[in-house]
Amino acid sequence: MTAPIHGGFTYDQMQDLLNRACTAVGLDATDAELMRGQTNAVIRLASEPVVVKIARNGTNLQEVHRTVRFVRWLMDLGFPTVPLYRPEAQPLVIDGHPVTLWTYLPQPRYPVPAGAIAKPLNVLHSLSQPPVALDPLNVCAAIRHSLDSITTLRQDELDFLNNRVGSLQQALTGVTYELESAVLQGDPQHGNALHDGERAVLCDWDSVAFGQPEWDLVTIEVHCRRFGYGTRHYNQFAEAYGWDVTQWPGYPVLRDLRELRMITTNASKATHEPAKLSEVQRRIDGLRCGDLGQRWNIL
Structure with missing residues (x-):
């Protein structure tokens, strides 16, 4: 597949970025599933309960660092947030793309009311x-x-x-x-x-x-x-x-x-x-x- 998916990536580009990000933190990208692909590519790993979020090239890296620091603060407070996976290793930067990793939470079919x-x-x-x-x-x-x-x-x-x-x-x-x-x-x-x-x-x-x-x-x-x-x-x-x-x-x-x-x-x-x-x-x-x-x- 070479046509762009949502988020501005081609499938091959997204897969390459995913493989390299996972290798950097010792994860396996085999059979990963694209969950959402608008501004970012959001991918669920099959091997671990982890979601990988790959931002567009050109995304402000300083803002991504801010988000990671902010969520780490929330986690330290015990605030009800989806937690980062291995927050100390983030964000990753692969070919200019900021990458963050999050704990996957299984969801029922109905949204949060x-x-x-x-x-x-x-x-x-x-x-x-x-x-x-x-x-x-x-x-x-x-x-x-x-x-x-x-x-x-x-x-x-x-x-x-x-x-x-x-x-x-x-x-x-x-x-x-x-x-x-x-x-x-x-x-x-x-x-x-x-x-x-x-x-x-x-x-x-x-x-x-x-x-x-x-x-x-x-x-x-x-x-x-x-x-x-x-x-x-x-x-x-x-x-x-x-x-x-x-x-x-x-x-x-x-x-x-x-x-x-x-x-x-x-x-x-x-x-x-x-x-x-x-x-x-x-x-x-x-x-x-x-x-x-x-x-x-x-x-």
């Missing part, structure tokens, strides 16, 4: 400052960065998205937060939490940042509403967390910014993953007509 995500997220938001410098959350800057890299949308669609982020950035100046600044997961949702026996653990710390917990909470609400989990799932989350972001006056602004971030991120990826384009354009059409209940397809 939103209510179960509340406890680890609440604990995260209560932690002290970590011994790792975290970037301050800046959603508007991230949206504009994605907009600058989009090559697949029509000009009228780009104009709409640019105007929308400008309006929301202005509206954000009038938002008064109620919760104290905290460590943020950055993208907490059903896909970034796993079952670990009877408890839920968080995973995928690439978006970890420092900022207002309201951002994490509105992400859960958006995922429940847009991806079919429904009001009951969100209400269980809000009750378990102890605070309902939808009852806060700043909710509409953060909701709209979170949804815009999700759209522009996927629009920027559509250059290399054209199958995403039709769903991105459908979401934009929904925003234009103010359809807050439009069901989104997972990309």
